[in-house]
Amino acid sequence: MFSGPSNTAGTIDTPFFIIVGTCVVLLSLITFLIILFLVKYHKKRNPHPAEVKEHRVLEIVWTVIPIMIVLGLFYVGWADFDYLRTPPEDAMPVAVVGRKWSWEFEYENGKKSDVLRVPVGKPVKLVLTATDVLHSFYLPAFRIKEDTVPGMKTHLWFTANETGTYDIFCTEYCGVGHSHMISKLLVMPAGEFDTWYRAEKAAAPGERGAQLLQSKGCLGCHSTDGTRKIGPTFKGKYGEKTVVITGGKKREVIIDEGYLRKSLIEPNADIVEGYPAAMPVIPLTEEELNEIVEYLKSLR
């Protein structure tokens, strides 16, 4: 009945509006009858109460009709639930990893991305997991949402009907940075998607460090433009002095390469004054560490 930017949007919206519509009709009817009876059977008009006898036909009618309505609603809900939980065999699998505090998408050919790109008109199966805590993958325009659980795989599927860009959120509540796990779904024409899918990733020098900050979730808490977030900004810090708390004692340090490396490997060794000790240990290879440090040094 309803369509939308994906098959799932229509599948959710149709029963939703059928249920809301049924409720509105019943609410109106019942409210109307309450008011009608209040007026019609008021004591002033009926000083002597009349005895009410049973009415078998009426009783059967008001039992059978609601049962039919409720079973009808159940059928619509069940059929759509079954459809939404059963991805088609030919769906394109994409692995989704939620972690503090970003999403990562990995394709069958090993290609990774921090935004979800899919071709229009093709079923996509998302296989979701998390590396650290519970997260909750949410694609509001497509009406789909699923928890991601460490050590467990959950799934979602959809077919996008229209090209465009759609928001992806994490709707997990407990935890300081879930609201920063913002990403995008890019629905692309099939040809454009294939070109992207097959292209080798060729990062320009320095770009790799920036990509790592994004894909490792660092930008959930740190800005590169001077804005204060959960953690201090990265901008213009290299070579500057800062006050940190080390083992409960305040001390002044110069932000040099050694300090940057240490803060990346042992995030809670030195906490910049005025900020919470909220950073998790993020596993980094030596090469990734070098790329990030080089990039941070360049952020003047």
Ligand SMILES: [Cu+2]
């Ligand atoms: Cu989250």
